[in-house]
Amino acid sequence: MQKELTKTLVFQLDIDEGDPLLLSEAFLESRRAFNETLRLDREGRDWGEIEDTVAKDANLVQNTAQQVVSKAQDALENYYDNDDWGMPWYHHDEFPLPMNYGEGYNLFLKDNGTVRFRISAKPYKQVKGELRGSPDQFNRLKTAMTDDGWRVGTAEAMQKNGRFELHVTVTYEQATVRSKTESDTVVGVDINEDCVALAAFTDDTIEDSVVIDFPEIKEERHRFFTMRKRMQKHGQTAFNDQYRDKEQRFVHDQLHKVSRLVVEWSQRFDRPVIVFEDLKGMRDDIEYGTRMNRRLHSLPFTKLRDFISYKSAWTGIPSDDVEPAYTSQRCPRTECRHTTRGNRHKKRFKCQLCGFQDHSDRKAAVCVVQEWFKKQHENVPALNTLPQVRKWELRRQASGPVDGPTVTQHTDRGHHADGVAGVSD
Numbered sequence: 001m002q003k004e005l006t007k008t009l010v011f012q013l014d015i016d017e018g019d020p021l022l023l024s025e026a027f028l029e030s031r032r033a034f035n036e037t038l039r040l041d042r043e044g045r046d047w048g049e050i051e052d053t054v055a056k057d058a059n060l061v062q063n064t065a066q067q068v069v070s071k072a073q074d075a076l077e078n079y080y081d082n083d084d085w086g087m088p089w090y091h092h093d094e095f096p097l098p099m100n101y102g103e104g105y106n107l108f109l110k111d112n113g114t115v116r117f118r119i120s121a122k123p124y125k126q127v128k129g130e131l132r133g134s135p136d137q138f139n140r141l142k143t144a145m146t147d148d149g150w151r152v153g154t155a156e157a158m159q160k161n162g163r164f165e166l167h168v169t170v171t172y173e174q175a176t177v178r179s180k181t182e183s184d185t186v187v188g189v190d191i192n193e194d195c196v197a198l199a200a201f202t203d204d205t206i207e208d209s210v211v212i213d214f215p216e217i218k219e220e221r222h223r224f225f226t227m228r229k230r231m232q233k234h235g236q237t238a239f240n241d242q243y244r245d246k247e248q249r250f251v252h253d254q255l256h257k258v259s260r261l262v263v264e265w266s267q268r269f270d271r272p273v274i275v276f277e278d279l280k281g282m283r284d285d286i287e288y289g290t291r292m293n294r295r296l297h298s299l300p301f302t303k304l305r306d307f308i309s310y311k312s313a314w315t316g317i318p319s320d321d322v323e324p325a326y327t328s329q330r331c332p333r334t335e336c337r338h339t340t341r342g343n344r345h346k347k348r349f350k351c352q353l354c355g356f357q358d359h360s361d362r363k364a365a366v367c368v369v370q371e372w373f374k375k376q377h378e379n380v381p382a383l384n385t386l387p388q389v390r391k392w393e394l395r396r397q398a399s400g401p402v403d404g405p406t407v408t409q410h411t412d413r414g415h416h417a418d419g420v421a422g423v424s425d
C-alpha cells in the first residue's frame with residue numbers, strides 16, 4: 001500500500017542579504033491579514049469576498065496572503081464545525097509567515113553542502129542567507145530536495161526566542177506500508193482520556209501488554225478549560241489565545257510522546273498490525289455527565305490515533321479499525337463473553353458471571369484484538385492466562401520544561417481472576 005507522509009523540519013535563518021526588519025514587518029502584515037479575516041467574518045461578510053479583499057490589500061506575496069486567509073478560515077471552520085476550542089481570537093502575538101515553495105520562498109543546495117534560502121518578505125523585497133540546523137534535519141531536507149518520491153512543500157517563517165526560524169514541510173509520496181492481512185502480531189489499542197492500553201497477540205498467545213498513563217493531559221485540559229472560561233467571563237480576551245496555544249502545545253507534545261512509545265513498543269514484535277476501535281461517535285458504554293467530559297475525551301482519542309497511525313506508517317507498520325461493540329463491557333473469556341455495564345468499575349473489570357478480573361483498559365485492548373481476529377474470520381484467542389499489568393507513566397519532570405517526560409514503570413498487582421491468574425512476565 002502506498003501512503004503519503006509529511007514531516008516538518010526546523011531550521012534557523014542566518015540572514016546575510018536584505019534587511020531582517022523586512023521579515024518582522026511581514027509577520028505583522030501576516031497577523032493583520034489573519035485578524036482582518038476574522039473581523040470581516042464577524043461582520044458577516046461572504047467568505048469569497050473576504051478572501052479577495054484581504055489577499056488583494058495585504059502587502060505580501062499573493063499566494064502567501066491567500067494562505068494566511070485560508071488559515072484564518074480553517075480556524076473559523078473548525079470552530080463552526082465542533083466548537084472544540086471556542087471562537088478563534090484575534091492574534092496579538094507573533095504570527096508566522098506561510099509560503100509556497102518556489103514562490104514565497106526558495107531553497108538552493110550548494111556544492112559545499114550548505115543550503116541557501118530566499119524569502120520574499122514583501123513583493124519584490126527579499127531576504128537571503130543560509131539555513132542552520134542539526135545534521136539530521138539537513139539530511140532529511142537534502143533528501144527531499146534531491147530524491148524522487150520526495151518533495152518540498154510549504155514553509156513558515158517565524159520568530160522564536162528572538163531568532164528567525166524556517167519550518168519546512170517535506171513529503172514522502174510513496175512510503176510502503178505492509179498489508180495488514182500479512183501481519184503476525186496484532187496490537188490492540190484502547191485509548192482513554194488518561195491512559196492508553198496495549199495488548200499484543202500472536203495467534204492465541206498474549207505476547208505482552210502495557211498501560212501507558214498520561215494523567216497530566218487530563219489535568220492540564222481541565223485547568224485550561226476552567227481558566228479560559230473564567231477569562232472569557234471577565235472579557236480578558238487578549239490572554240485567551242496565549243492560554244489556548246499553550247494548552248494545545250502541551251497536549252500535542254504529550255500525545256506525540258505517547259504515540260512514539262506506542263509505536264516503539266509495537267516494533268518489538270514480529271510484523272505487527274496496530275488496531276483501534278472505530279469510534280465515530282462516543283463510546284456507548286461510558287457515562288458522560290457533561291459536554292465537557294465528552295470534549296475532554298474526544299480530543300486525545302482522535303489526535304492520539306492519528307499520531308500513532310502516522311508514526312507507525314513511517315516504519316511500515318499498518319493500522320486498522322474494528323467496531324467498538326462493547327469492548328469495555330464484555331468479558332474476554334471466549335467461553336463466557338458476558339456483557340454488561342456492571343462488569344466495569346472505572347479501572348477495574350470484574351465479570352459478574354465468571355468472576356474474571358483485570359485492569360479494565362488492558363482488558364479492553366484485549367477485546368480489540370479479539371474483534372480483529374473475528375473480523376479476519378480467524379479463531380478468536382481464548383484467554384487462559386493474562387500476564388500482570390505493567391504500567392508506564394508519562395510525566396513532566398517537576399522543574400523541567402514540557403519536553404522532559406519521565407516514563408516510570410511498575411507492575412499493577414492484585415488484579416487477577418480466580419482461576420485465570422496472571423503469570424508474571
Ligand SMILES: [Zn+2]
Nearest residue numbers: 331336351354
Ligand atoms: Zn466472564
